[in-house]
Amino acid sequence: MKKARSLAAAGLAALLALTGTACSGSGDGSSQAGGQVTLKLWTGFTGGDRPGYDTIVKDFEKAHPNIKIESTVQPWDTIQQKLPSAWLTGQGPDIAAVSSDPNAVAQYVKTNSVLPITNTGSGYTKINTDAFAPGIVKEFTYNGKLYGVPANFATLSLYYNKTLFKNAGIANPPTTVAEMKQDAKKLTTGGKYGIALADNNTIQMWPILQWLEGGDIVNSKNCSVLQTSEGQKSLTDWTNLVVKDKVSPVGLTGAEADSLFSAGKAAMEMNGPWAAPGYKSAGVDFGIVKIPTGVDGKSATLGSVAPLSISAKTKHPKEAQEFLAFWTGKATQKKFSLQTGFPPVRTDLVDDAELKANKTVAVFQSQTADSRMYLPQVPSATKVDSDAYVPLIGNITRGKSLASETATAAKTIDSLTGCQQ
Template identity: 70%
Template structure:
């Protein structure tokens, strides 16, 4: 899976697809003697897919009263079909509606998702007190929880050890200044120093801004892109792309991945889902923490996808029991070891098996310093697609910093309803 928005579709449960058949509740009433049937839709089709599949297999094997069938399709397919499916009761019992956690707000507004009430400390309860607090806050509206995190990932710095050695660089950068210097030094001919996707991708440009002390919006959801700090946080990276050609312009996430997999990029900021593909491609792979910011502090982006229950499910208790298992301690440990993702649970932070895993440990070490992108910003998804993505595209194609940030700021403030 690349960047949680651009994936190569693979069949996880072929033939079932996302056809709008059946209804919430598993496609009908089960026989009295049979298990409750629950259906789940997700967009997890990449290298981490086997980890999610294992959760379902283990849950089904752990008891006999509930049977879960999960299908995975590209995110854009789910985002096209799920809203109307849930409104009419023709969708799945449970779904990951999008890779963007902010999308839950629209389902709350349309009353399409079930409030989650079965929380607590029991084995069949959803242990929200053991989740990273930001993940609980992200899915809570008017003091009511409407989704649980399907996962939690941080972004790390992938680097090609062979290209580093050829350039005479002995170790990955640990500061933002070293990152910029290395990106320039590693750019040579058709090989790029640091590939930066700017569309159909998990956002990495906000990480670059955070490293330079900038941000996208303030606590009032007003744009700060046009402030002195905002422009200063964008300028060095725009200059590196435009003037020093450290990355092609206009890359999708998949295109950035392809360059790194082909050995044509020395560095990329990406999540744990990318590691299996890079290893399969034969890259002499290194993974390091994102370098420290100009203020000397570490920061990276944290990413999660929501899992929510249809408001029209016929089996709300069973659906919540499955979410309790999915987010439970045993399942999360198994998933982390299978996928390289850090656990979404804080009570696994010191688990020795996870600490010993070379991939998990890198991503897990950055959880305390990670930040969500536009957390609970009103219409945050639209802020990204209508303002931030065009901003980066315009800047890297030559639009002046003043003009591009002014346009983006006006759009953001209109979307969020900011009144500074």
């Protein structure tokens, strides 16, 4: 789960190494010499999908010989530390993937540090927002203006260990949440866990379980619904499975959950396409299927997206927006998907024969319509996660009172979001 994993040590090292160089340059971080424009780009894509992003940059430069992209890849922690002040002072990059958290765009909008994107439409050099996966345009729109495009898009699917399923006498992976719970119990045996459920330093899994059980975290007014009967009910079964049936270790980070599955010690895990190469390298005989359907008969999963935005102080807004148009273009996204296993950020590739033939891409892409964002545009969403939701899951899976803990989390959430019933 490299998108959301904390890399504090690596981030500090990168920060020290980059202190004297990354922010130096020509005022706004871009330059122009001999008719050629140079755009500086910062991203946090340090994982196995990095070559796919490098390919986008190379292909753009080949198609636009008058524009050079100076790309700097660094840990998300480093970007989050440096970018706010860099953009405020005009010393940062022209373009940046500002965070692995899509809600982070809001902070740059508040400080007038990010450029509204205006060249939307359907032409080759325009950003075709109509083709984006559900919820993305809304996620990056504030006061009627668009401030970012998806740097990538992924859904979480269910990975399962074929060997462990066979050994447990289970012929097929679960297709309903009821089967998923039954299988998790049956597969918890002989020092093996039925499922690896991370609850901290990870891309969130527990909201998916809540959605499948008919619950949620906040309502349309950004008020907590964790304390409602529906909210508590949506957490009850899975909490009991962890506390009483020990289907997953308690307090797993994303890295620890990945390690359990890689070692063949967990039979299931919800994860994104970035995980597949590592599991293959570990020699796990695994399959990937859609998240099972919930109690309402419908499937739901988490949609994960990182925003790509433009500095308000760039001297080359036209070229920067042209780069975003290329990045999210149909041909680019198809090539990126085939190279990385990520689904494209666009919905108009769903019937593409080559993508459908790629089993990894096909599974994740098939869930695009079922995907939901985590705390989309909820005020102080990052703190809602860190100060309320993560502690809630940590406490209830350690046996503390569900009613008491959801009530406490609700108070924290409502105070952070400014909820007014």
